[in-house]
Amino acid sequence: MGAVRDQDPLGERTAAVSSAKGHRLFAAVYDRLNAQAERPWLGSRRAGLVAQAGGEVLEIGAGTGANLRHYRDVTRVVAAEPDPAMRGRLARHLPRTGVPVEVSGASAEHLGFPDASFDTVVATLVLCSVADPDAALAEMRRVLRPDGRLLVLEHVRGEGRRARWQDRVTPLWRRVGAGCHPNRDTQAAVVRAGFRLEHEERFEPPRVPAIICPFVEIVARPERTGPKREDVS
Ligand SMILES: C[S@@+](CC[C@H](N)C(=O)[O-])C[C@H]1O[C@@H](n2cnc3c(N)ncnc32)[C@H](O)[C@@H]1O
Numbered sequence: 023m024g025a026v027r028d029q030d031p032l033g034e035r036t037a038a039v040s041s042a043k044g045h046r047l048f049a050a051v052y053d054r055l056n057a058q059a060e061r062p063w064l065g066s067r068r069a070g071l072v073a074q075a076g077g078e079v080l081e082i083g084a085g086t087g088a089n090l091r092h093y094r095d096v097t098r099v100v101a102a103e104p105d106p107a108m109r110g111r112l113a114r115h116l117p118r119t120g121v122p123v124e125v126s127g128a129s130a131e132h133l134g135f136p137d138a139s140f141d142t143v144v145a146t147l148v149l150c151s152v153a154d155p156d157a158a159l160a161e162m163r164r165v166l167r168p169d170g171r172l173l174v175l176e177h178v179r180g181e182g183r184r185a186r187w188q189d190r191v192t193p194l195w196r197r198v199g200a201g202c203h204p205n206r207d208t209q210a211a212v213v214r215a216g217f218r219l220e221h222e223e224r225f226e227p228p229r230v231p232a233i234i235c236p237f238v239e240i241v242a243r244p245e246r247t248g249p250k251r252e253d254v255s
Pocket residue numbers: 038082083084085086087088089102103104105108128129130131145146147148151152153154201
């Protein structure tokens with residue numbers, strides 16, 4: 023199906039990417055780079071997580087649209103992707119989706135949608151790259167309905183020596199990896215933003231460089247009490 027409507031609620035302000043043309047090289051090689059992981063584990067992780075989406079869905083940093091074919095029982099998906107090069111690739115996946123998809127240029131930190139307007143927010147492999155994860159998670163919580171769900175798949179900071187190595191490598195890695203930070207404690211950021219973890223699983227996927235391990239899968243709901251303000255740095 024894949025009905026396409028290009029919407030950008032904040033106009034130019036949403037294009038939080040390093041240049042007007044975006045990361046063209048990264049966009050061009052992204053699916054090929056991921057192909058080695060999609061077959062053995064990433065594809066099934068995506069399918070299992072996204073199967074839990076329902077109602078109106080907002081996908082943050084949808085990239086080339088790798089999740090789109092996995093949506094099933096949803097009303098519509100708004101695929102938000104601020105990088106024009108990635109959005110160009112995403113548009114090619116739309117005819118293969120089985121659900122209505124609208125494409126937006128919104129960035130995670132400034133979503134521009136009304137409060138409580140989505141039943142599910144999906145963020146896969148994106149909280150490592152956003153400029154301000156706390157602001158992004160605050161926005162995700164704002165646009166989620168009180169009984170909504172946040173679905174996250176991410177590589178996160180390890181422990182001990184690995185974490186220290188990730189800290190050292192991050193300045194270089196983010197330059198070559200389109201802003202990717204291997205050392206983010208995303209699970210803690212989700213809790214700090216005012217979510218209650220319903221499910222969390224840490225895992226070490228096969229044949230993935232140790233620098234971007236472990237991974238975490240998170241299903242979370244907005245806390246009624248709001249964000250843990252005392253923890254926000
Ligand atoms: C590693 S790719 C992941 C793409 C896709 N979510 C996936 O699972 O394959 C990271 C994506 O995050 C997007 N991104 C970077 N900064 C962002 C921001 N501030 N808001 C929303 N998306 C952002 C990038 O443009 C890129 O498409």
